[in-house]
Amino acid sequence: MSNNETSKASNFIHQMIENDLAAGAHDKVVTRFPPEPNGYLHIGHAKSICLNFGTAEKFGGVCNLRFDDTNPEKESQEYIDAIMSDVSWLGFKWGGDVRYTSDYFQQLFDWAVHLIKEGKAYVCDLSPEDARDYRGNFTTPGRNSPFRDRSVEENLELFEKMKNGEFAEGACSLRAKIDMASPSMILRDPMLYRILHMAHHQTGDKWCIYPIYDFAHGQSDAIEGITHSLCTLEFEEHRPLYDWFIENLPVPAQPKQTEFARLNINYTVTSKRKLKQLVDEHIVESWNDPRMPTISGLRRRGYTPGSIRNFCDSIGVTRSNSTVDMGMLEASIREDLDSSAPRAMCVTQPLKVTITNYDDAAEEWFELPAHPKDETMGVRTVPFTRNLLIEQDDFAEVPPRKWKRLTQGVAVRLRGSYVITCDEVIKDEAGNVVELKCSYDPATKGENPVGYKAKGVVHWVSADNSLPCEVRMYDRLFTEENPDGDKERDFKDFINPESLVVLSNARVELGLKDVPAESRFQFERTGYFCVDSDSSSDKLVFNRTVGLRDSWAKAQK
Missing domain, CATH: 2.40.240.10 (Ribosomal Protein L25; Chain P)
Structure with missing residues (x-):
């Protein structure tokens, strides 16, 4: 069975959309890729990119690129620029202009006011610690906040003061009034807005309150007329809240959230927090270090857009979490370069x-x-x-x-x-x-x-x-299949000490003197290599992309 056939057989989302279109539920498919600009995109995001943009392409629709930028503490223009570059490099085009959740801050604020007026939201003075205690747990129902029964007028006044910066950070928050005894923890009066006295990279100093992701996400989908909101499985428990907001606000559309299994791949980590830790602690050079599972790191290492897209197609789209072997990704680039690399x-x-x-x-x-x-x-x-x-x-x-x-x-x-x-x-x-x-x-x-x-x-x-050059022999960053699997040890304990070996006395054919960055070659009998981005006429640098065969798998036996 070909990769395309495998993808079609396992892509339940496309089957769902075909049924929706046949039933006349939508005239046009509109999807979105909504990254938070708090880090670089990784191989797991590539699956979501391919699914969202690929689905729009398949059904003649559009896919929006929207930055869910509700947390200026962790966001930056650097991440925005890198994400836009990654999506374009993979060969996708978004519909219209780039969008930002911050574009909708005023509308979101107005809808929060609407919930207050409907008696479905209130300003709560509980500290974050007390709010957690009142929330209960999976076996114990929550307790109502002592501020839950404030009047509409008082809540409107307090929320306006929050917006005007009259309270310190953490002094209060706006919460939805749903059900503190709900078996779904997500419905136990979730927070809608918190105070944060920090400038935003898009809106500057206009706001000192920011919507929580769960409140902003679904409403942004509705504003944009998204027909199919495709999310990874960890958002499944958030769907009741997604639907509650849609049902209780005068939104212009009724988007539908559908979850799919995220991409887990062995011998790596894809937590942006942990990837940032590797960068901040100088364990790797940067976010685009060729050992990183980031799209920019894979690009610098020599991966092609086609190899990543083919890999994402080959693993399919299902609702069952599983771990994909790194060898599948390496086989994808090996197959691509075998036919294309001089x-x-x-x-x-x-x-x-x-x-x-x-x-x-x-x-x-x-x-x-x-x-x-x-x-x-x-x-x-x-x-x-x-x-x-x-x-x-x-x-x-x-x-x-x-x-x-x-x-x-x-x-x-x-x-x-x-x-x-x-x-x-x-x-x-x-x-x-x-x-x-x-x-x-x-x-x-x-x-x-x-x-x-x-x-x-x-x-x-x-x-x-011949030409002197430096050859950087990159290998897998971790020695363990599941670096996060041992809860008693730090994932950094499994860093592969030979993940980078620099060979500074190498020599290469004269014909490679002026080749541009990202040019890819098969060095005969050695493997596939890519000209590094910091290569120059004074210092020619090659990164190993992958060996000619899967020697890693043999070495582990």
Whole structure:
């Protein structure tokens, strides 16, 4: 079954919308992607982006991008800009202008006043601690606040004073008057507004009271005429409150909330609080560190928009929580780059090879295919000289069984050029191999050895005519499948000490000199790599995206 077929079979939301349209419930599908601008988006958000924007595309509708910016304490323009960039990079376009919940602050305030006038909201002076105590728990019903029966007039006056900044933070709040004995904890007189004397990144100093997310979210959906409010499963318990507001306010539309399983992926964390902790404590470089599961981190590491969208399609949309293996995401980018990434040779840990029977002044240029399966990509040229470099790991003095690389007295082919034989091994005083003296066979030029078969094939570059570069070997950030699983240990205890290994003496083909950032290549026999965003003409930097095969899974067995 193809990925698309799998997605269709498991996407219950699309089936629901098809039924709604067939029944005439809506003329046009309108969805929204409503991130809080309090951090960078991660791979879990990518699933929601693909679902919301993809659903609108599928049914010829529109998807709004709306920032649910109700908490200026944790929000910033940096996060807004990053989120907009991520959505665009994934290939989606939002309907109309970018929207903000703060655009609706006046309307939300007016609706709060409406609830007060209807006797369905009141100003409460309980402290946050006392309010929690009065709320009860799952086995004990809550108790009414002593301020619950204030008159409409008193509540209107107090709420106006809250808006005018006449009370200190935490002095009081506006709460909905629903049912303190409700079996649904979310309906036990939830808070609607709290006091916060802080400027907002969009509205400045206009407000010193801010709506709670639960109050703002559904009403913003209604203002925008959202037909299907798609949320992850943790919002399921909030749906009764979402519906209560819609039913008790004169909203212009009746949006419907539907929940789906969020994306959980092993060997990572997707809590924005914990990701921010990694950044703030300098465990990673930044939000776009290539080890981070953020969309910007995956982009910098070399992931393509298509690979992420295909991955999200392949896991489907269900109501059952599960954990997806990281190997599925890695397989998605591996499949994408196998067909799209041009090839190149890079020696990450060089070992000098001197071709003793090759003229010191000679130089030959060999043509190699840019891609072995796609002739339209053309060819690349590489220089062959007396002084070459190969990987240290491609030589063994005492080779293991079935060794197919270089060892003394054994012939191997240098990719696309000649067959060479190691005649002498040079070591330093500490006994480390520092140079190989080799001879080449001129009759083996090209890919077809004459007279004998080479033991194996290794990649190489000219020591005299190649580019120095830095190669950053990124790996999974955590050593445990579920870093959050051990409640007695901090998730940071499972940081992989080899999640980043910097190889600063690498050398790469000359043809990669001026390639722009985010260019992707397969370094032959090594893996897939991407030009880093901080690479320059003075310092060429490559990030490892993924290996040629899933070596991690084998290593864990």
